[in-house]
Every structure is written in structure tokens, then in C-alpha cells.
Amino acid sequence: MLPKFHYEVRFQKPGKQALRLPFSEATWSGSRQEAKRTLAVKTNNGRDRFWPDVNVDEGDLIQLISFLSGTPRSLFTGMIVDLGRTAKGDINAVAYDFGFYLLNNDVVMVSTGEAADQLLKRIFAQHGIPVGGIGAMPAVEKQVIRGKSVWDAVVDVLNQVFRSTGVRYWCWVDQGKIYVGTQRGQTIQWKVQQGSNLLNAERKRSIADMRTVVRVVGSDSEYISVLHDEVDSINAKRYGHLVKVIEIQDEDRGNKIMVAKQELQNLNRVKEQALVTSLGIDDVIAGTKIEVYEEITKLQGVFTVFGDSHTIRPGYHEMKLDLQMEVNGK
Template sequence: MSTQISVLYDGKYNVESLVKTATWSGDVAQPHRTLTLSLSNTLNGEDQEIAFELGKEIRFYVDGKGVFRGVIFTYDITEKGDAVVIAYDENVYLTKNTDTRKFVKTTAGAMIAELCKSFGIPTGDIANTGYVIPRMILRSKTLWDMMVTALTETRKQNGRKFVVYASNGKLGLREKKDAAVRWMIEDGVNIIGATRTRSIEELRTAVKVVGGESEEKQITASEKNAALATRYGLMQHYESADSKLNASQLRQLAKQRLKELSTVKEDVTVNALGITDVIAGTAVYAFESMTDLVGGFYVNADTHTFSDGIHMMDLTLSKTDDLPKLDYEEEPEKKKKAKESKKKAKEKAKKGK
């Protein structure tokens, strides 16, 4: 069955007749999706059919369904009229703005809403992320890195996962529950090719978290997966936590980190007939006999290609829900004060002897 695409430029020009290939892609590590159009932008070999302008809007439809709305960031054209248009959805502005911000006793959701308001980014539904972050100073970071850092700290404490998304030109934040598997991809039906990789390179079987205002008031929390340590060997993750966390919070952090890190990493790449709803962040059931590929997987990255009525997709799948992570590090000034406090304590101890 042939797939029909439509492309609307600047709200008034239907330009799908110029499109040779359309590539629509996304990755859970990025806040935005991308549309790349390969065009033959001339009818007479001398002039452009459409003079595409940077900053103008592009909308992309597949079989009548709107799947992309974004802004043109790049336009290339040759003397033959061969052109390339690259557009991103509105969440790209999270990566184009950098600032320094201080947050005190604020949830990640409230931080995201505040950042969007400050930079004029329209928002839709913003979920309540629950955990109140005691204190966070983020220096010279993009808005996206600030958001990921706050969501990472939240996930460490309460285990809840949240994703940033774009819908109808607005930024939204929703909790990521276990995704319902609606789509199956299998050999002999829609899989064209598949590769599977399993690895324990990043697996850890023990976690040690250290916090506290100074060395004398240091608090330590340790967790270990004895069964995995016996099977794969002892591999410990060490982490310095926010000094304001108490013993209970440190234990919770250690348990959560062990849960995240004690997983065998499994990556799968699949080339298959395209399904529009299968994009980064969704889940699929996959079966391929040679690679022994069986079960449910998360889609971490997707690339959908449309050409001559044929829709294909390349997927990166994983057993683990690999949302982007950025650990928070205390600002240099605070570290400096901690070192000074530690030095003074040592000097005081020496004098006491």
C-alpha cells in the first residue's frame, strides 16, 4: 500500500510535489524531532520554484495525519536546483538558549515551567514531578541540560520518569509509565534486517553514595546485588550526593541507582516497513529468529524515510528505558568551602593531640 505525504510551507504552499525524499527522525536524548526534505526545487532548471526562508514554518503529514510542525533552520540549494530543507520542532529552542540559574526547594516540573516562561516558550500540560529539590545552581547550561539535570535528580529520589515533548507548538512534560505495546515487528512480515548486541560494560553490581557537610559529618549508603555480583563480578559505582540529603534520602538514592545500573544493556537495530506511530519513546514487540530477538522493547531512536510512496523505518531498540541523564554537581564555590572546612577540622584535630 502506497504512503501519501503532504508538506505545507509557511501555512500556504503545498510543496510535496518537489520532495524526492523526506526523513523524519527523533531520539530520546534530544528534546526535538527533525524533518529533512530532499527536494528538486526547480521547474525550468534556472529558477527556484519556492524560495524557502529560514525561520518559516513547515508542517508534515502522512496519509492525512499531521506528524510534524517545526521551524526551518537550514536550507541548501545547488546550481541544479537540488535542495535540502532541515526543520526542527519548537523544542529545539531548549538547546539554543544558555543561562545560569539558581533554584531552591523547587520541583523539576516547576523549574521547567519557570524556564519556559522566562524564555517565552509556550507550554501545555506540565506534570507534577513530586520530589522537591533542596537546592540547585546550574551555571552556563542550556535550558535542555537544566531540565534533564532536574529530572535526573528527581528520578534518583523517587524513581519516577518524566519526558519532555512537543505538541501543537507547545512544550509538555508527562510521566513515562510502562508503555502499552501496540505494535509488533517480526521477520517474514515487516522486518527487513536486524542486529542485536548485549553488554555488561555499563552494569554495576554495587553502589556507594557519600554525602554530608564535611568529612567529619560524612554519611554513607551502600547497596549490593549479591546474585549479580556472583554472576558477573563486583563492580561498584561511587557517587557524591548533594550535601543536604539526609541518611534516609541517601539510602533511597543508593537503592534507586543500583536498580538503574544493575541491568544488562541490550541494544537492537531494526530496519522495517514504516509505522508512523512507532517513534522514540514508544514500545514495540519484536521477533527475529536469527538474533533470538523476542519480547518488548523501548524505541530509543527512530528514522522514518518516505520516498516514491514507500515508507521505511530504522529503529534503535533497548530493553532499558534509556532516558537522558545528567548528574548534578555542586558548584565550585561550595566545594571550595567544603575543602576549607575539612582542612580546618584536620588542623584542629592535630592541635588537640
Template sequence: MNVQVTYEGTPLLVERATWSGDVTQAARKLDVSLVNTVDGRTQAMRIEHGKELRLLYDGRELFRGVVFAHRIDDRGMMTVTAYDENTYLTRNYDTRKFTKMTASAIIKRLCNDFGIPVGSIADTGYVIPKLVLRDKSIWDMMTIALTYSRKQTGRRFFIYSREGRLYLSERKDAVVRWVLENGRNITSASYSQSIEDMRTQVKVIGGDPEKKPIIATAKNDALIKRFGIMQHIENVDPDMTRSQVEQRAKQLLAELGTVDDDAQVDALGNPEVVAGAAVYVRESMTGIVGGFYVSTDSHTFANGNHTMSLTLSATDDLPTLEYEPPPEPKQRKRSKGDTDNGG
């Protein structure tokens, strides 16, 4: 294992590097600790905000990002924090209206308008009738559009950064390539399960709620028999057709009718096992057995060792954000003194 961190192309004398990510966050993060002095009195290198850090693993680039914070003490010990380019998605806010556009087209437009370089952008397919988004970050706008599309089609897409560019890819059934097991590469583990957020029945309301509502209900009889009725209700875009409302109800039930489980695993490091990846786990005491998605990861490189701490889930916990249409402006009633010309 050969790990190297460079600042603007110059290798740093790093004592510790922590590379981390979360499927619900826009950007991955790199924290490094280094000795930034040669004589104990002055800095060997001036680290500037906005400059580039890269993390290389056996010559392959794992991370490319921008310095956002640094700190140094009187002994020359320095810490530097960088985020990949997708951090700018959370640092730009705007108000936008999108009409009859796919989520992928919305993402392309936002990237173009805010000068964010893009790689390949997968076609999400579904044309969203209308989105009015006020005072939202670019990340929230993209997440709302992807959530809206996923609820209609069931297709999952995720955003990530590679070599300074934004990519959008479809999350299909993940192929498990890595196995974690006690006695081999797991160093510690814990496991929990909960039905706190489970819903066994779903009601979706569309159309005009006062004159001609469209109501679709979906329920899981097996879950109701086992856990009782726990209903989720959701109001959707009034322009959606009956078939779209019914599809939304089915998709919501599939997502909400599950047992939440959470596994924490510490293991020997593998640079391929990051947030969004799939792993197979066998741990005898906790009973963790089967395929899981990585929700969060934190990789630590120090003293020639590579370890990782993972949060695992049986479900693919991609970020979601519900669309809430802004309230329609109320029409002011005309009084007898009103005239068409304002006079």
C-alpha cells in the same frame, strides 16, 4: 499512505522526507529533498530560515518545526532541514538558582522566561532542595532537574513537542501495541549485549564528608555472585536526609544493575513507532524476542514507500545529566592589616 510536507502552509513537491528523533535529544528533525524549480533556471519558491515546515501523514500532523538550514544546486535540487520548537531548549544558555522547587515547576519557569509555549506539564512531585546551575542550556537545566527527581522517586518523565508546544509527561510501563517480526515487516536486524557499564554494588555519600558523612550501600548479591563486585560511588547533596541517601542508593542500583542490550531493526514504516515508544520484536536469527523501547528512529518517505530504522533497548534510555554542585567560594583569611571598613 498520503504524505505531505508544507512550507508556511504551501505544499512542496518533495522527493524524499526523513523524520527522525532520539530520546536523548531535545528536538525531532525533518530533512526534505525537493525540486525547487519549474524551468531549470530559477527557484520556484524562496525558502527562508525561521519559517515553518510541517509533515502530514494521511492528514494528521506528525511534525511542526522551524527551518534552520537549506541548500540548493544549479539544477534546482534543494534540501531543507527543520527542527521542532524544542530545539530552542538547546540554543539558550543561562545561570540559575532554584530553591525548593519541583522539576515540573522549574520547567514551567524556564519556558515562561524564554517565551516557549507549553501544553500540559505533569507534576513531578518531589521538591528539590537546591540547584545552582551555571552556564547551562535550558535543556541541560531541565534534564538535570528531571534526573535529580527520578533518582529520588524512581518516576520517569520525558519532554516532547507537539503542534509547537512543549509537553512533560510521565513515562509509565509502556503498553506494547506494535509487533515487529521477520517474514512480516522486518527487513533487517542485528543484536548486541554488554555488561561494560553494569554495576553490582553502589555506595552513596551525603552529609558533611569530613565531619558527619551519611553513607548508604546497596548491592545485588545475585549479580555479584555471577559477575563479581563492580562498585559505583556517588556524592550527593549534603542537605539530603539519611532516608533520601538510602533511597538514592537503591534507585541507582536498580538502574546500573542491568545488562545493556542494543538492537538495530529496519522495518516497514509505522508513524506511531518513534523514540520512546514500546514494541514487541520476534527475529529468529538474532534471537531478538520480547518487549523493547525505541531509543532512536528514522522514518523515510520516498517513492510512495515508508520505511523506518530503529535502535531498540530493553531499558528506557531517557536523557540523564548529573547535578554537580558548584564549589563553595573560599573565605580569604584576614591579615593584621585588614579592617572592617576596608581602610
């Protein structure tokens, strides 16, 4: 039995009451690599006198609300940033959630080599961005951050942590607050499977981004000194020498082997991805985990959702998920 999908889109002008916005289609999407989640709404304001007047403008607040559980639940709140109209009366409104402010504010800051979580808190505090939660993280290199957006500065810091520890941290916005962690929280382990809610599945393996050699060089601008080469001889023989060069500061030269080993571990792998299309689940968005079972592609395991796109029409909800396999996936 199919779920009884029921959604509403509402918009609100400053100081005014929220109004229902009739729509033909809404696409709600996001990715772990994007600062913001997006809501794209298709509606119409043509010559039909029985159709409600659609008086939306850029800057209006917009919400996507689900009634699937019987009570209203806000899935998205954001601001209309793009608004298109056609001669037929079609209106295409695109809204971003509050991750928009991470992209449109630049950072000027000096890092003294403090812990990454403390640096991130200073970056967010500089622009008054509320923090929901940031766990303890190791120290990062001394640096001057100038002219980068908040989002780009945060991504740089998290990449430094990943290169030194092999632990991937992510940044996301939830209910207007910033969170940084290894995994987005969830209370239910959702499942999609053939014969039930799964509509389609694809799977691929790729070595396009693989590296089999990591070469560590010094930071001297006058000449290049190769400090260490870390090689996976088995994969280098099979796939060839695929070299990644990384530069380290003088004070980090003592850690050159450890840095090279960690970087090679991060890059010397076959990347595996899966794409699935299924009936929509409100809670399944980028950063959550989902269990998948499909016989032909042999997708059997728990995956992390890397990117999602939910298409919602009156009475219908479909989602497309870009997945990355977890350790227990097969």
C-alpha cells in the same frame, strides 16, 4: 498488500501561502534523549525548466503531511535551520520542530527544593513555553540553575527524580506544547513481525554501562568522607568491582543507604537493546510502544521506541527503530 504511502512536504514564508515542495527523499527522526525532532529534505533546483522553482530559505516554516488515512495529517511542523546547495542544483534543507527553542534559550533560576513539576513549570514559564501536561512529581534538591539551556536544566531535574525514585520521566514536544511524563500517549498498539512488515532485526546485550558498587560520599570540599558502599556481591564477583561515586548534601545524609540502593538498582543491570527496520508507520516515534515478533533474534514482546528514523520517498516509507525492552519482553 503494501500500504498506499502518500506524503507531501510544504513550505511557507512569513505572511505567505504554503506551497508544495517537490522532494526526492525526506528523513524524519527523533530520540527520547533529544529536545527536538528533525526533518531533513532532499530536493533540487537545477536547470530543468519543467521542475518547479524551489525558493526556500532558512527561517521558512516547513511541514511533512501524510495522506495515508485519506485525509491530510501533519506529522511535522518546524523551521528550516540549515540549508545547503550544490553546483548540481541539489538542495538539502534541515528543519527542527519547536523543541529547537528548548535548546536555544538559557535559564537563570533558584530552586528552593520544591516539587520537580512545579520547578519545571517555572522554567517553561520563564520563556513563555506553553505546557500541555506535567504530572505530579516529588521534590528535588535546592539548587541554582544558571547558564544552562532549558533542555539541559529539564534533563538535570528529571535525572534527580530518577536517582531518588527509580522512575524515569521524559520530556517531549507535541503540537507546539511541552509534555513531561513516564510514557508518551498512544491509542493503538502497533505491531511489526516477520513475514509481514518487518524488514530486518538486530539484538544485543551490553554491560558497558554497568556498575556493581555505588559509593556515597559527603559534599565537604576539604576532605572526602565515604558514607556508605552498596555492593551487589554476585555481580561484583562475576563482572568485577565497577564503582559509581555519588555525592550527597549534608541534609541528605540520613538517606544515604536508600539513595545508594536506588542508584545501584538503576545501574546494576545488563542493558538490552534491539534495532528493527520495517515498513513505516506514521504513529511510531520515540516514546511510543510497539510489539515485535522475529524468530531468529527471539524478539518477542512489547518495546518502547527510544529513537526513530523514518525515510520517506515518493510511494515508499521505511522506518528504523532503536528499541528498549519492557518488562514483558523476552
